[in-house]
Amino acid sequence: QVHLVQSGSELKKPGASVKVSCKASGYTFSSFAMNWVRQAPGQGLEWMGWINSNTGNPTYAQGFTGRFVFSLDTSVSTAYLQISSLKPEDTAVYYCARGGYYGSRGWFDPWGQGTLVTVSS
Amino acid sequence: EIVLTQSPGTLSLSPGERATLSCRPSQSVYSNYLAWYQQKPGQAPRLLIYGASSRATGIPDRFSGSESGTEFTLTISRLEPEDFAVYYCQQYGSSPITFGGGTKVEIK
Numbered sequence: 001q002v003h004l005v006q007s008g009s010e011l012k013k014p015g016a017s018v019k020v021s022c023k024a025s026g027y028t029f030s031s032f033a034m035n036w037v038r039q040a041p042g043q044g045l046e047w048m049g050w051i052n053s054n055t056g057n058p059t060y061a062q063g064f065t066g067r068f069v070f071s072l073d074t075s076v077s078t079a080y081l082q083i084s085s086l087k088p089e090d091t092a093v094y095y096c097a098r099g100g101y102y103g104s105r106g107w108f109d110p111w112g113q114g115t116l117v118t119v120s121s
Numbered sequence: 122e123i124v125l126t127q128s129p130g131t132l133s134l135s136p137g138e139r140a141t142l143s144c145r146p147s148q149s150v151y152s153n154y155l156a157w158y159q160q161k162p163g164q165a166p167r168l169l170i171y172g173a174s175s176r177a178t179g180i181p182d183r184f185s186g187s188e189s190g191t192e193f194t195l196t197i198s199r200l201e202p203e204d205f206a207v208y209y210c211q212q213y214g215s216s217p218i219t220f221g222g223g224t225k226v227e228i229k
Contacts, residue, residue: 035218045158045166045209045220061217095165105213107156107171114165 002026004096004112011118017084020115022096029077030054033099035108036070036081040092048094051079052103086119093117123148123212125221133229140197142224144210151214153188157195160223161206169208170195200226 007021022034036048049060051070058070069082079096093114100106124147134140144155153173158166168177170186173193183198197204205228210221 044223045211047218047220059216097166100213105151105154107154107168107177107213108158108166108211109168109171109177111165111167 002098002110004098004110006094006096006112006115009116009118011120012086013121014086014088014119016086016119017082018086018117020081020083020094020096020117022079022081022112024077024079024098027098030074032101033103033106034070034072034079035097035099037095037097037108037111038092039095039114040089048081050099050103053079054102083117086117088119090117091119122217123150123215123219125210125212125219127208127210127221127224129224130222131225131227133227134200135229136200136202138200140195140200140204140226142195142197142208142210142226144193144195144221145191146193146212149191150193150212154212154214155186155188155193156211156213157184157186158209158211159204159206160209166209197226202228 003025005023030053033050035050038046048064051058067084071080095114096112097108126145128143155173157170160166173188174186185196187194207223207225209223
């Protein structure tokens with residue numbers, strides 16, 4: 001069974017950094033893209049970008065360049081999202097979601113359970 | 122960027138009724154690469170439909186997706202209590218991938 005399990009909630013101060021993990025199981029990790037999606041409190045879903053799990057090449061959506069970094073550790077089938085210089089407006093639930101086969105266009109399935117990142121002084 | 126407009130914003134229905142949700146793209150969606158997701162409070166989204174009309178594994182057949190002209194539709198034939206949730210459409214055919222704003226299906 002395909003599963004994505006994310007790390008737990010984080011409370012950070014403005015200016016700090018956070019690293020969210022997403023551990024995959026039940027499939028060949030390097031064969032599928034990994035996407036990241038943000039959901040601010042009470043809001044809809046916003047695609048942040050994706051990383052090619054075979055090559056490690058990341059693609060960032062507009063608005064998620066500079067402070068956001070996608071990375072992988074293929075030895076433990078885990079994807080990471082790091083956010084630096086955190087701002088209060090980064091407060092959101094962050095989801096990882098498996099995408100297309102070898103980076104091809106694909107729907108998102110499954111999703112991780114989400115990681116709440118709260119930025120507050 | 123393809124903008125997806127979902128309507129209505131909220132749908133108030135009773136269990137057993139039929140729900141019809143609309144998703145209109147601002148431009149053509151490549152190869153009908155359109156998905157629908159269900160999200161319940163405190164939970165991650167769940168894939169229902171991909172390719173505009175293909176049901177995901179384990180999704181009951183009361184959920185169906187269709188495309189007509191420039192509009193995509195998610196239909197829930199008879200609402201069950203567990204179907205009251207927020208539904209999002211998504212296009213994954215063009216970058217950036219985009220989501221609609223969501224339709225909340227609430228109990229009347």
